[in-house]
Amino acid sequence: MSMKKGVIIATASALVLGSLAGCGSKTGTENTASPAPGGQTVIDIYQFKVEFKDQFEAVAKAYEKANPNVKINISTVGGGDDYGASLKAKFASGAEPAIFNVGGPQDVADWKNKLADLSDTEAAKKALSGSLTGVTVDNKTYGLPFSQEGYGLLYNKEVFKKAGIDPATITSYDALVKAVETLDAKKKDIGIEAPFAFAAKETWITGLHLSNPFFAAEFDNDINKVYQAKEIEFKYQDQLKKMIDLQQKYSVQPTVSLDYSRQVEELFSQGKVAITQQGNWVYNAIADIDKDFADNNVGLLPIPVQGVKEDVVPVGIPMYWAVNESKDDATKKASKDFLDWLYTSDEGKRAVLEDFKFVPAYDGYDTAKIADPISREVYRFAQEGKTSSWVFMGYPSAWGMDKLGADIQQYISGKLPWDQLVKNAKDTWKAARQ
Numbered sequence: 001m002s003m004k005k006g007v008i009i010a011t012a013s014a015l016v017l018g019s020l021a022g023c024g025s026k027t028g029t030e031n032t033a034s035p036a037p038g039g040q041t042v043i044d045i046y047q048f049k050v051e052f053k054d055q056f057e058a059v060a061k062a063y064e065k066a067n068p069n070v071k072i073n074i075s076t077v078g079g080g081d082d083y084g085a086s087l088k089a090k091f092a093s094g095a096e097p098a099i100f101n102v103g104g105p106q107d108v109a110d111w112k113n114k115l116a117d118l119s120d121t122e123a124a125k126k127a128l129s130g131s132l133t134g135v136t137v138d139n140k141t142y143g144l145p146f147s148q149e150g151y152g153l154l155y156n157k158e159v160f161k162k163a164g165i166d167p168a169t170i171t172s173y174d175a176l177v178k179a180v181e182t183l184d185a186k187k188k189d190i191g192i193e194a195p196f197a198f199a200a201k202e203t204w205i206t207g208l209h210l211s212n213p214f215f216a217a218e219f220d221n222d223i224n225k226v227y228q229a230k231e232i233e234f235k236y237q238d239q240l241k242k243m244i245d246l247q248q249k250y251s252v253q254p255t256v257s258l259d260y261s262r263q264v265e266e267l268f269s270q271g272k273v274a275i276t277q278q279g280n281w282v283y284n285a286i287a288d289i290d291k292d293f294a295d296n297n298v299g300l301l302p303i304p305v306q307g308v309k310e311d312v313v314p315v316g317i318p319m320y321w322a323v324n325e326s327k328d329d330a331t332k333k334a335s336k337d338f339l340d341w342l343y344t345s346d347e348g349k350r351a352v353l354e355d356f357k358f359v360p361a362y363d364g365y366d367t368a369k370i371a372d373p374i375s376r377e378v379y380r381f382a383q384e385g386k387t388s389s390w391v392f393m394g395y396p397s398a399w400g401m402d403k404l405g406a407d408i409q410q411y412i413s414g415k416l417p418w419d420q421l422v423k424n425a426k427d428t429w430k431a432a433r434q
Contacts (some may be wrong), residue, residue: 001255001303007331009011013067016290019057021265028279035309036242038110039069040068040069040070040071040101040102040256041069041070041071041330041331041334042070042071042072042073042098042331043070043071043072043073043098043099043196043335043338044073044075044095044096044097044099044333045060045073045074045075045098045099045100045146045172046075046077046087046090046097046099046100046101047074047075047076047077047078047099047100047101047253048077048078048083048101048319048433049076049078049146049281049319050076050078051281051282051284051285051417052284052355052356052357052358053074053076054421055283055351055355055356056074056076056356057074058355059144059348059356060072060074060353061349061353063338063341063342067400070081070338072108072338075097075217081213081411082401083101084349084398086396087101089384091114092253095214096114096324096326096327097324098323098324098327098331098332098334098335099162099321099322099323099324099335099338099339100321100322100324101146101319101320101321101322102135102143102319102320102322103134103143103228103319103320103393104134104135104223104227104390104393104394105134105135105137105223105224105393106227106393106395106396106397107393108134108135108137108143111225111322112137112142113325114322114325114326115142115143115271115323115324115325116140116142116321116322116323116324116325116327116332116336117140117141117142118141118143118144118158118322118336118339119139119140119141120143121274121339121340121345122340122344122361123144123339123340123342123343123344124144126147126344126362126363126364127144127361127362128145128361128362128363131145131148131310131317131361132145133223133224134223134317134393134394136171141280142320143319143321143322144320144339144343145305145317145320145321145361145362146317146318146319146320146321146358146361147283147317147318147352147356147358147359147360147361148315148316148317148358148359148360148361148378148382149279149280149315149316149317149359150279150280150300150313150314150315150316150359150377150378150382150387150405151209151213151277151278151279151280151313152174152277152298152300152301152302152303152313152314153276153277153299153301153302153303154268154276154277154278154279154281154282154300154301154374155167155274155275155277155298155300155301156271156273156274156275156297156382157212157297157298158269158314159183159190159191159192159274160183160274160299162186162189162191163179163182163190163274164188164247165179165182165183166184167169167179167299167301170301171304171310172304172306172310172311173192173239173242173271173304173306173307173310174244174306176218176246176301176304177367179244180195180246180250180275180386183195183250183275183290184250190274191271192271192272192273192274193252193267193272193273194251194252194253194272194273195250195251195273195275196250196251196252196257196274196275196276197252197258197262197263197268197272197273197275197276198247198248198251198252198258198263198276198277198278198331199250199258199259199262199263199276200248200255200256200258200408200409200412201254201255201256201257201258201259201261201409202259202263203400203401203402203405203408203409204400204403204405205260205277205400205404205405206244206404206405206408206409207400207401207404207405207406208263208392208395208400208401209277209279209404210240210241210243210244210277210303211400211404212238212314212390212392212394213309213312213314213388214237214239214240214305215232215236215391215392215395216309216388216390216391217235217236217305217308217309217388217411218232218233218234218235218236218315219391219394221388221391222389223387223389223391223393223394224394225394226332226365226391226394226395227394229394229433230433230434231426231429231430231433232425232426232431234422234425234426234427236305237422239306239307239308241389242306242417243303243304244408244411244412246413247277248303251267251273252267252272252273252413255302255410255412256412263276263278264276264282264285264286265286265288265289269284269285269286269289269290269293269294269370270289270290271293272274274419275301277303279374279378280300280359280374280375281318281380283298283357283373283374283375284357285303286298287288287372289382291353294330294372294373294431295372296372296373296407298366298373298374299377300313300374300377300378300381302386303321308369309319309388310390311386311388312381312387313378313381313383313386313388313392314381314387314388314389314390315363315378315389315390316389316390317390321339323332323335325335331359338423343360343362344364348363349365352365353365353366353369353370353371354369354371355377357371357372358375359375359378359379373378396429396432396433397432398430399428399429403424403425403428404421404425404431407421407424407425408421415433
């Protein structure tokens with residue numbers, strides 16, 4: 001089965017967009033390199049995905065070996081760092097990268113003067129149907145997809161089994177509540193500290209990823225409607241409040257200081273909690289702690305929007321590769337050639353599947369080689385048509401993290417009433433769109 005046939009359900013029914021915040025692991029690092037010798041074209045890459053940093057650098061070295069006229073310098077900033085803010089600082093410093101990352105239509109609008117048209121690349125021609133929607137303006141394509149990713153509630157299969165819970169029955173909010181209450185009642189017997197690890201310190205987890213299913217439902221999974229919306233109704237605020245309250249009540253505390261690293265690497269990977277909100281990008285981080293657990297003991301549940309969409313997972317593009325229009329023609333060509341090689345050559349495609357462990361967003365891949373079980377779960381949901389779109393990159397710039405996410409922290413700390421959170425969300429969205 002080709003990737004287009006298998007996953008087009010997700011991309012056609014859910015316009016695929018990405019996250020400026022990144023889906024990150026540990027604090028990002030920047031690599032510095034000596035200037036390239038004379039005659040080489042230098043490609044400086046500034047990218048957000050810390051999970052595949054080492055693998056990406058290794059692939060770049062292989063490309064350099066095969067193309068001695070090219071020198072690639074990679075800087076990675078993500079995880080606990082704000083990639084969007086750091087990218088702006090990078091450009092302001094004058095050290096503009098040749099290749100960098102953008103999300104959906106809001107990023108394209110913000111960075112329009114720095115985006116080269118990538119419509120003529122082989123990668124753009126092989127991108128899955130629907131995957132370029134958020135980065136295409138006036139028939140010009142300004143980004144190439146990283147991969148497909150999906151997220152929801154990761155769960156520990158062994159703990160569920162000990163608690164007598166069948167995950168196949170958790171297809172609604174009410175069923176989720178019942179399972180969580182069972183886990184909490186039996187937590188001492190089954191050896192967990194709490195049912196959840198709710199990483200509320202990370203506003204990309206709350207203000208972007210957690211809010212996304214509820215706004216996807218409000219805007220019919222249409223990212224362009226989100227991007228064009230002057231106001232929000234916040235139609236499913238009650239359902240979002242219930243999901244926040246559920247995780248807050250049954251989580252390891254305090255949640256406002258619980259970060260990504262502790263959530264994934266300490267609590268979930270070491271079996272101290274049963275459930276945590278994350279996606280297939282965490283496979284490598286979990287495998288680094290316990291590969292057997294990562295390969296055999298992690299499942300994926302939906303984030304239910306009660307009474308609306310209760311059995312779907314958000315599937316989308318985490319970020320896009322962009323090429324800096326301000327660079328000289330030789331650098332732009334070399335940058336496009338590298339991205340084409342990465343996603344369309346046999347060696348590049350092998351790395352995408354086996355080293356990066358990506359779910360490809362391009363046609364021509366052997367989907368039987370999707371590497372990890374979390375990605376296979378994402379792929380299964382996509383095959384079954386049980387997906388919603390990633391609409392959070394249609395939010396006003398920084399609104400999800402700096403406004404909604406920050407207010408969620410205040411709400412769970414008892415410092416902000418929910419009604420005021422809702423009012424703030426509506427007001428700040430409207431102000432941002434004026």
